[in-house]
Amino acid sequence: MALRIWNTLAGEKQLFESRGDPVGMYVCGMTPKFRPHLGHARLYVVADVIRRTLEYLGYGVKHVQNFTDIDDKIIERARSEGIRPDEASRKYTDAYFEAMARLGVRPAHEYPTVTGSMPSIIAYIQGLIDRGYGYVVDGDVYFEVARFPEYGKLSGRTDEEGLVGARKELEPGKRDPRDFALWKRARPGEPSWPSPWGEGRPGWHIECSTMVRDTLGDQVDLHLGGRDLLFPHHENEIAQSEAFTGCVPFARYWVHIGVLQTERAKMSHSLLNFTTVDEVLDRFEPAVLRLYLLGTHYRAPMVFSEDGLRGADRGLRALRAAYAQEGDVVAQLEGRAADALREFTAYLEDDFNTAGALGILFDTAHELNRAVTGEEAAPRLRGVFRTMIDLLGLPMGEERPAAAVAAAPFVELLVETRTALRDERQWVLADRVRDRLRDLGVVLEDTPNGTVWRLDEGAR
RNA sequence: GGCGACGUAGCCAAGUGGUUAAGGCGGGAGUCUGCAAAACUCCUAUGCGGCGGUUCGAAUCCGCCCGUCGCCUCCA
Structure with a gap:
């Protein structure tokens, strides 16, 4: 069996073919404006399992994840806390690392930031202007979407009316409502950097195009992110990158993780309806949250529930009991062990179906318990069980609250x-x-x- | 208004044309145990939002309807 991935760009499941070794994997990181919430946890836990699966299948992976460490929301947040924007982003970047370490998310190989990539970003914007894709209006720089005919190929938004939306007005200076900022003129009292167009800071999308190119080259194999970033963020990233490098496609496989929602709406910082990772980990072990998050296929939307967490807690206990089984009599379960591992990895290879894989994991746990109870230890079965646990990254050591x-x-x-x-x-x-x-x-x-x-x- | 996703048992959730529709939680009966717990055994959807259609055959494909959610503005 070979790895197949649902590619948003193609709108179908495709056989994964890497461009070379290592596989380049870029994950849209967070804007460190508050402690990470469960929606972030879902994205990064899934990304972690995707990486583990690739590595299990023998691919080398270079995993890059950015921090958008300067933007309006960070400035706002810093003001409300009475600290500088860089202090705020530092603080919440640390909070991110702390939460992810607890969840067993393995660190990326590189973590580029906007503020650390400024010369590169400015050069990139200049390059887009030079190629005729960018225009300057009074200290702002915009990307001219009309110059990029492929625009809309990721999101399917080609109709100008649909793109503009009912509420959005054409902002002064823009030639087309679809145009978006590459560089924003500085406003008084906000952090800014010098540029050929005057003091200012980068627009929202340009940092990803720049950092991808700096760390992984003109083309990446995998680009992951939340479903909510599909438009406009990823669409704009494609426009910038392909316009700049001429390398098409910018990302070979676009993987979008479904949003986590509360009862009625998507969990988000701006709606103030989020639960932070910390809040859950005060009451449940990290492994519980991880197991819970992997119980739903990554592309499906997921509604957070306390009951679900409690159920995962019980399930984890069963897995852990099986994990701890000891025994020393050799059993006739060799064939079954191989089958179980094959079925398990087949699920992961079919678009990272962790929910399906969990079914096999629980089956295996029961078989293991049966084997041990019946005085028939199963060393091989225990081995594959542990391999499965590792692929999902589930910590089996108990962490006492x-x-x-x-x-x-x-x-x-x-x-x-x-x-x-x-x-x-x-x-x-x-x-x-x-x-x-x-x-x-x-x-x-x-x-x-x-x-x-x-x-x-x-x-x- | 435009674009898109989803709707499977009490709850969560796999399954994308073909045996008896995975698995988890919850619930019920039993084995074990001083009693419990854990573990183990068995049971818990003649049916997959509704109505039509395609097909020898559909949860799975097509159409319409209903419902929920997302994106179109910062968002993972």
Whole structure:
């Protein structure tokens, strides 16, 4: 089986053929204007699994992800916090790295930034002007969409009326409503950089075109991003890049990750309806969130729910129990192990179908438990199970939440006492301790190896 | 208004022409256990938003309708 990917540009699933080694993978990074929310987590966890899958299949991958570290929202945010814009972007870039490390998202190879790419961006804009695609109006520079006939090939928006929308007026200075800013003239009190067109800063889309070229060349294999960036951001990126380099297509495979929504609307910073990664990780282990996010195919929209998280918590526990199984008798499960791994990777190779793959993972966990329970250990099955876990990047080591760490000495004292009671067959008292702890959100399990405990999910 | 996506059991969610429609959560019965928990066994959609159509055959293809969401403005 070979890797097939749904390419937004083609509107169909295509066989993946790399241009060379390593595969160039560019992921549209975040604008660090606040702590990352669950929508970000979904995108970057999916990107991480895509990269793991490629590497498993034997591809070398060069993963580049940017930070758009200067824009209106960052300036706004910095003002409200009484700090400088660069301090704000630094702060939330750090928050991003912290959250992703907890989620087991492997770092990209490079993280270019707008402020760190200024000379390159200016040269790129000048290049577009020189080639006749850009025009200057009083310190602003615009991209002239009419000069790029291919415009709209990614989003399917070719109709000018549809592009403009009912509400949007033609801004003064623009020749065409579709034209977009490459460089924005500085406004008083805002950070700015010198340029041939005067003080200002880059428009929103140009940084990606520039940074892709600087880090990965004129063409990338994979370009990933949220579905909400499809238009206008990615459409504009294509226009800029192909106009500048003449290399078509700019990105061979466009992969768009569906948005995460709350009950009624998309989760976003501007709607203030988001849940941050931190908020979830205060109460659930990172592996729970990761498992939850991978339970829906990446292209489908996903509605965030607390119940879903609790379900994932239970599911994770089952996987972890299977993961921890020990055994030493060789079983006749060699064939089954190979089948399971083949089925699992077939799902991942078919447009990164993590939800389908999870089905096989759970099947395998059950088989493993069965094999061990039946005194038939399955070393090979255990091996493929661990391979699957790694491909999805699910941490199997338990990370005890802060509340559990704090409670540990006291809970352990009670467990000790209860064990003594059980040794004396004082069942009523022993059960009372267990029941009372249960009421407090502490679950006790008596196993052949002693009593283990954990905090109930959601009660963290 | 324009463009697009989606609608599968109580909930979540795979499945894109052909055996009995994966898997998870929840629920029910049982094995094990001092009792529980975990694990294990079994059960939980004659049906895939609705109505038509194509086909020997459709959740899967086509049309219309209903509903939800996204983009068209900052957004991952």
